[in-house]
Amino acid sequence: MELAELAIKKALTLGATEAEAYVQKVRRIWIEFADKIDSFKVIESIGMGLRVAINRKLAVHSTSILSEREVEEAAEKAVKIARVAPEDSYWQHLNKEFGKSPVQRYFDDKLEAIEYNQIIGELTAAIDRMREYDSRVRPTRGMLMASISNTTILNSYGEGNERKETHVSAWVRAKAEELGEKSTGTEHRETRFWNELNLEEMAVSAAEKSVKFLKAKPIKSQKIPVIVRNQVFASILGVVLSGPITADWVQKGRSPLSNKLEMQVAAQKISIVDDGTLQGGWRTRPFDDEGHPTQRTAIIENGILKNYLYDSYTALKDNVKSTGNAFRGRYWMPPQPSPTNLMLEAGDVSPEEMIEETKGGVFIEETIGEWLSNPISGNLNATITHGYLIENGELTTPVKGIVMSGNLYEILKDGIELIGNDLRNNMQNYSPTVKLKEITIAGK
Amino acid sequence: MEIEEEMEKIIREAVNLGVSYVDVRYQQYDYELITVENRALKSYSSRKLSGMGIRVAINGAVGYASTCDLTYAALKRTLENAVKAAKSIRKEEKQPFKAEVNRVEMNSPYKIDPLSVSPEEKVSAALDANKAAWIDEKIKSAITRLGLSKDHRIFMSSEGSRVATETTMIGLMHESIAKSNGIMERVPYQESKCAGYEFVESMDLNKFTADISKLAVEAVKSKTPPAGTYTAVVDPNVIGLLLHEAFGHASEGDLVSTRESVLYGKIGSQVASEHVTIIDEGVVEGGYFCPFDDEGVKKKKTVVVENGILKSYLHHRSSAHQFNVDSTGNGRAQDFENLPIVRQTNYYMEPRDYKFEELIEDIDFGIYVRGKGATGGQVEVGMGTFTFGVGPSKIIRNGELAETVRGVVVSGFILETLKTIDAVGEDLTIRTSIFGGCGKMGQTVRVGFGGPHVRVREMTVGGR
Numbered sequence: 001m002e003l004a005e006l007a008i009k010k011a012l013t014l015g016a017t018e019a020e021a022y023v024q025k026v027r028r029i030w031i032e033f034a035d036k037i038d039s040f041k042v043i044e045s046i047g048m049g050l051r052v053a054i055n056r057k058l059a060v061h062s063t064s065i066l067s068e069r070e071v072e073e074a075a076e077k078a079v080k081i082a083r084v085a086p087e088d089s090y091w092q093h094l095n096k097e098f099g100k101s102p103v104q105r106y107f108d109d110k111l112e113a114i115e116y117n118q119i120i121g122e123l124t125a126a127i128d129r130m131r132e133y134d135s136r137v138r139p140t141r142g143m144l145m146a147s148i149s150n151t152t153i154l155n156s157y158g159e160g161n162e163r164k165e166t167h168v169s170a171w172v173r174a175k176a177e178e179l180g181e182k183s184t185g186t187e188h189r190e191t192r193f194w195n196e197l198n199l200e201e202m203a204v205s206a207a208e209k210s211v212k213f214l215k216a217k218p219i220k221s222q223k224i225p226v227i228v229r230n231q232v233f234a235s236i237l238g239v240v241l242s243g244p245i246t247a248d249w250v251q252k253g254r255s256p257l258s259n260k261l262e263m264q265v266a267a268q269k270i271s272i273v274d275d276g277t278l279q280g281g282w283r284t285r286p287f288d289d290e291g292h293p294t295q296r297t298a299i300i301e302n303g304i305l306k307n308y309l310y311d312s313y314t315a316l317k318d319n320v321k322s323t324g325n326a327f328r329g330r331y332w333m334p335p336q337p338s339p340t341n342l343m344l345e346a347g348d349v350s351p352e353e354m355i356e357e358t359k360g361g362v363f364i365e366e367t368i369g370e371w372l373s374n375p376i377s378g379n380l381n382a383t384i385t386h387g388y389l390i391e392n393g394e395l396t397t398p399v400k401g402i403v404m405s406g407n408l409y410e411i412l413k414d415g416i417e418l419i420g421n422d423l424r425n426n427m428q429n430y431s432p433t434v435k436l437k438e439i440t441i442a443g444k
Numbered sequence: 445m446e447i448e449e450e451m452e453k454i455i456r457e458a459v460n461l462g463v464s465y466v467d468v469r470y471q472q473y474d475y476e477l478i479t480v481e482n483r484a485l486k487s488y489s490s491r492k493l494s495g496m497g498i499r500v501a502i503n504g505a506v507g508y509a510s511t512c513d514l515t516y517a518a519l520k521r522t523l524e525n526a527v528k529a530a531k532s533i534r535k536e537e538k539q540p541f542k543a544e545v546n547r548v549e550m551n552s553p554y555k556i557d558p559l560s561v562s563p564e565e566k567v568s569a570a571l572d573a574n575k576a577a578w579i580d581e582k583i584k585s586a587i588t589r590l591g592l593s594k595d596h597r598i599f600m601s602s603e604g605s606r607v608a609t610e611t612t613m614i615g616l617m618h619e620s621i622a623k624s625n626g627i628m629e630r631v632p633y634q635e636s637k638c639a640g641y642e643f644v645e646s647m648d649l650n651k652f653t654a655d656i657s658k659l660a661v662e663a664v665k666s667k668t669p670p671a672g673t674y675t676a677v678v679d680p681n682v683i684g685l686l687l688h689e690a691f692g693h694a695s696e697g698d699l700v701s702t703r704e705s706v707l708y709g710k711i712g713s714q715v716a717s718e719h720v721t722i723i724d725e726g727v728v729e730g731g732y733f734c735p736f737d738d739e740g741v742k743k744k745k746t747v748v749v750e751n752g753i754l755k756s757y758l759h760h761r762s763s764a765h766q767f768n769v770d771s772t773g774n775g776r777a778q779d780f781e782n783l784p785i786v787r788q789t790n791y792y793m794e795p796r797d798y799k800f801e802e803l804i805e806d807i808d809f810g811i812y813v814r815g816k817g818a819t820g821g822q823v824e825v826g827m828g829t830f831t832f833g834v835g836p837s838k839i840i841r842n843g844e845l846a847e848t849v850r851g852v853v854v855s856g857f858i859l860e861t862l863k864t865i866d867a868v869g870e871d872l873t874i875r876t877s878i879f880g881g882c883g884k885m886g887q888t889v890r891v892g893f894g895g896p897h898v899r900v901r902e903m904t905v906g907g908r
Contacts, residue, residue, distance in 0.1 A: 034702040040529035042509040043781045060489040064512040084564040116532040140704035184826035254585045332491040369822040369831035376628040381853040383831035403906035442671035442906040
């Protein structure tokens, strides 16, 4: 806190008209494992991101060297860059609306006190469970991460905010082998609490999947109804929509959702929200990365586009209020509007019911490469590494190695037949399982 | 140097604590990124990062800890964290690190230190380049980035190694978005080099961005290809991306030792057609400068595949130990906060003797897959499936290049795809990038990749 104040004071002395310091201290445990534990890392990092303005000229500089001398030098460098920066005619001022929204469940007290031995014990047990599951299965790779972070934001308007957060995530992969056939099964979970991870359950589920897919084969190219599992659809939504729903993309003319507020952009049954206050959400926090309180914002309500996501810069430019969506990936990145927890609101059909009422189709369990989808055109492309044929209301043959393509904007308009009741997250993206009327599959 | 004395002290301290091996890595990293969007400076960010990572091995168990605080008290606490982490893992194995002791210092060459060029000059270069991209009313958005970095690393170990390297890098990236009849198409492209500011001075920046805009306009007017299996001619960008992602990762020793890779147990077998020779090399023209890895091991020229036969995996010290071979110098870490894992350096296919015209002349209907404007790729190493979003490409009809197609995604099983390569071009282009790099297990490192033009008999193309 003192160094943040020092940096701001120094910048103002050197001629800055505004200054903001963002200090992030993170303590992270990172374990990599396969059939045994490969490595155990303890990472302590601290850094300061400094944003200064000289009237309408802006600069960002950051440093991980937090000594008084370096902090002063950082302020000097930031001011030096700001001097040569061209004027940003839209710049008004740094965030002045500080505050905290009353959010819950974003810090795990237990994680702070947990012993390394307990973590290793639970992890080893999970790896053993995977091996015991079936003689054809081996644990081939996994990662476990737990972090505690402290974030302090201070600016020259005398405002400040501080928050403490925890994040826990894990990823496991099992490989099954039999008579030259090979297959894998993957599970991942991202949560805020150690107790919600349940490594054993993840290990068993990955093992189960790997065995089921030993006989998986590609299928012929065709147009076919598909059911997309919650975490997979969450990832697709995140890849395609995260940019276009921000005011930043809209103001720059990059977003296909520009000029569409209050218009029908999706079917009536579709509602999508951004909720920074979601209990226990992956990006839940009381205030955003400029110190502005977070909130729940309707993006698409019953098919109608209601709002874009704003940080203070884009909000001042449009003369509206910030939605509390300023986000910095790490301390050295300047804030940009970005979703907090992006969510397709759940419906009331269970995945089992969806399968039952499907005569012929594909159930998509896992994909890779969905992040290659194009947010601007909405073109979806993902390789289905794990899927099942649906025949007469039942999951039958496992399939792999086929490419699904389509267009998310068209899918949102009239491609979604059913919305599930089983909301789950893939990092900050939340979705239930959905059934799509028809999608193109490229296979053999 | 003060920092090296501290590193030596920590090594002595660790040995006193009874560890069987310790290495200490110091890094100072400077980075600047200038972003111009739609003719205006969007941001100028600059970053300085420094810190130290300590790796210890106790009875084969590895513990690692890092810190940004370089005071001796903090380093000592970090060492204790590493020891505590190692001790929490019970493992009964011998020394996992096969020794290679080097004492050397190597810097990538440059003429003009990009960090010393005035901010004003760098901003104006990026602004001018961006302005040149507005060649057509269909261009709706244009983003130009100028990036530069200096990465200084020192590696010291209880075996007596001391390896210091410094890599200076610079690059320009541009993305144009064109819109026409409700269709939007985005074309990103970049040029980077391990060099100084002289690289930017030598580039025709205006032509660089205008060409990208031209391609975006051409793409937005074009159609997506019908989905299906094609005979494809693949350009050096795409063959590099394909080899790096779909084959390179599968050849990484740590993924092989867990049997996660499709290449497990395949040394000496035919994994590609006889026309295919694949190399990983630390220092090559156009590539990333990586003479030593982050375990102090020299990165030599590794022949991974020779005439279609798998010859070698890539190794860091611990995977080399498991395979009872020498490390190939591929133990690389993103930064001091990460442990080295097996990573490629510059991964490429060796050229043969076909001219481009010869590659396409007998194709009745096929596709010329191009990398300019590619959005990336991903692979499942366990099954060898890959999927890549490539740039605007061209249909090949009756042995000639025909119309442009957009939204092309290629996919397949790598071992099948490489076996259908039946002709390899005589050209060779290797590229690197300062804008991002290759991600694996949460770490991003800079890499280089490339090759010649290559003909693939069967390639799955997804489209609509």
